[in-house]
Amino acid sequence: MRFLLALCITATLAQASTPSEYYLREEIPLPPGEVMEIGSIALMPEQKVAVTTRRGDLWICSGAYGDDLSKVTWTKFAQGLHEPFGMFWKAGWLYLTQRPEVSRLKDDDQDGKADTFETICSDWGINGDYHEYAFGSDPDKNGDIWVVLCLTGSFTADSDWRGWCVRITPDGKMIPTCSGIRSPGGIGFNSEGDVFYMDNQGLWNGSSSLKWLKPGSFQGNPSGNKFHKLANFPAPPEVADKSRVLTEHLKYPVFIPPAVVFPHTLVGQSPTGIACDMTDGKFGPWKNQLYVGEQCHSQVQRVCLEKVNGIYQGAVFHFLQGFEAGIIPVRLDQKAGMLFVGGSNRGWASRGTKAFTFERVKWTGKTPFEIETMTANRDGFTLNFTQPVDPATAGNPASYSMAAWTYILQQTYGSPEVDRAIPKITAATVSRDQKSVRLKISGLVRGHVHHLDSKGIKSASGAPLWHTNAYYTLNEIPK
């Protein structure tokens, strides 16, 4: 057995060390001598890019899109901000979500330095605990900024609205929107404009997950339940300890199950920022899919979503890796098809060995052979591929293997993989255009993560998959 495992690890490492011919990752030079632990990235006019640092500086970068990155220049626009995790540019202002408030700033007298720092809303509580982070979104279609508020010490709700998502309107009102949050790492929209955040593994969160912030919903961690009354919300779900998400969801429909579980250690262990691909093909064929940063493993994952019976669910795939530090914000320029990522490993270790980084990723124009989408059927899954498949291997059920499991919903930290099942792939039917395969599976388990390994298949031209593993969270089985 030890031999088999060793073989397995060697194979994984070999894959990991191959440089990508599909995506070009480049480090953007940073201002010399500065500690640039990047917490948020905003795109500005004239291809300027603003970043904030965990130390509270705001810098503006020119030349980040250029062919010659040695020509990049930086100017320091502001200092003394409180660890912002969320920034966007709108109509001459940079909007920020800082630990204590949502604010906006601008340079009124045009001397190149911000001089006007307007506080839009500071109605949530902070008490000086380092873990009381606030992550803020871009504006939604109403101009509201969605803010997810980490628990005190990531365990308790010692300050007002900890464990909640609140919306901040342009005129500074705070609307309590969802409860049940633990420790967010980032927040963003899908192509429909629905809002999602990444919650990290811990109490009442067996494995890190992409969660849908449906207004009025509960996300699983009851620590912030004490604010339901203050919010004028109905009584919160009293979730049972040592239960399962599905069990509690069926008891309490307001408890929206995580849209996509990122199995702990298998697909990262500290997911962060979210960006939706609306580039119209400028970043590859992943239309409307989400990219999710990963701090610990220094990666970016890819997520395809679908809505079944009114609930979001979908699959996560490994996508980009090898970044220089832990990735926190991800920002996709939809027009240019350029992905900017930044990050830091201060306080939380990362595979990338630098203390901080700012990088950009461009698509080379070459499409990898990959599962483009994975969608659920009544009796299995449909895989759509980026390139035609080889019918012999893709049509053979033995080319695939599947395991399914879930996690314990509990008040202790994290969970092992439990209730393991081995769904059986009984047929693999290749479509006429050879771009998709319908897997017929017996033994699908509602509520479980379904791990599909498609290691045996080849493209029509004989290429193996770039990434063979997919992890689909089956909240609902289509009727």
Next chain:
Amino acid sequence: MIYRSLFSLCALTASAFAQDGGQLFTQHCSACHGTDGKGATGGAFPPLAGSAWVAGDADRAIKIVLHGLHGPINVAGKTYNLAMPPQGAVIPDDHIAAILTFVRSSWENQASAVNADLVKSIRAATSDRNTPWTAEEILKLHPLPFEKTALSSLISRVYQGPWSAIPDFAPLKPISVEEEHDGIISLSDSPFKESFAMVWEGTFEAPSAGDYTFLLDADDAATVTINNKPCLKIGGTGPMNGTRARRGTMTLPAGTHPFRVEYLQIKGNQGIALGWKAPASNSWKWLTDKTAPPREPIPIEAADGRPAIYRNFIAGSTARAIGFGFPGGFNISYSADNLATELVWTGKFMDGALHWVERGNGKEPPAGENVVNLSKSRALPAAAKFRGYKLDPTGNPTFSVQVGSQTLLDSWQANAVGLTRKLSISGSGKAMKILISDRLATKATTGHEYALGDKLLVTTDGAALETTEGKTTLNLDPAKPVTLTYRWK
């Protein structure tokens, strides 16, 4: 085909067969502790290779894996302040045993294997624990394997008296004298909690010739003398949190050197930490039973004629503190919770060494001197809202607070001897009562000058300060802006 089925077997059954401690370590632990056990990011995270924490009694390591550990911890001479999440709910007993067996026998670690039954019994015995350990807590239960310090022939003496500075010990008679065979400087030999002093004398063994660095932190005062030459000194009173720590370097030949430490506890908390680094070494060794996080100061200061801004958790103010360090060494901390400048001080502005290192846990006090706490309560009515600040062309702030239809503008800048504050109201309406202090006795001196407590003088340009029920206020008329100047006595 055989090849393929081996792979799928491998993928599907990994968790059933994976008691390979090395693989489990890679999966669960290596992100932070490093695949080489040396701590990720070049040792930015605690090493397990060569760490006493995983040696000896396995209970210590098992408990840390089960329940996690947070706060300051000294590992192999370096202090970390991070948080390890509890793994007890994630990793089963046999996997924890396999991981710890691997850790205790890898990278030249040589400790016995850990079996799953021991993990199981410790899990059962600590089942009511639901918070991570602190280093101090777990060391009380499971001390690290003993290591002798570089001090020998160490003798401690305890003295009692109401001193406010370290006394001349020559004419004093000690209450007790003890030999410290372990070479450890510890306050545990004093029967007193307050108003006492201690002296330790012994011999420091320098293993090689070169520059030795010493680090001293204490609550309250302490001195270190080597070869009868003063090396380090901390005077006065204050906490042992790194902000008053001192370091010094001494060139020593290899061999033994007379070593003397004096310590004074005035009142409140007590503590002493004394560490040293050998020439060209990066790791601290400790001569005390307590260790001090050796902070590298990160001075935050005014530059290019503009004030520095520090928005963070400033001790003495609230969580929404906004610090301004003006050129010339005058500083304020404005609270956006209480809508007033709560602290003013002189000298250095702030040190980023707490918040800008690791997770940044805690509140950082002002780095300078003459700190005056003006107020700690809300200065304006409950409905008042903080609206941010505007910087003038040289970077001086005007804080803005909306009170109904009026906006209070509160500007601060440095002058040659202190601070100038301008208060005005935009929007017409009633006069506003502005809190000047809720805690300092206010006494009119001459003209429009008032003494605020015993350190500060405030002068108005005509407006009168009123004191009622311990609160000093100023009545601000919308038509009449007021200028106040603050200076230190």
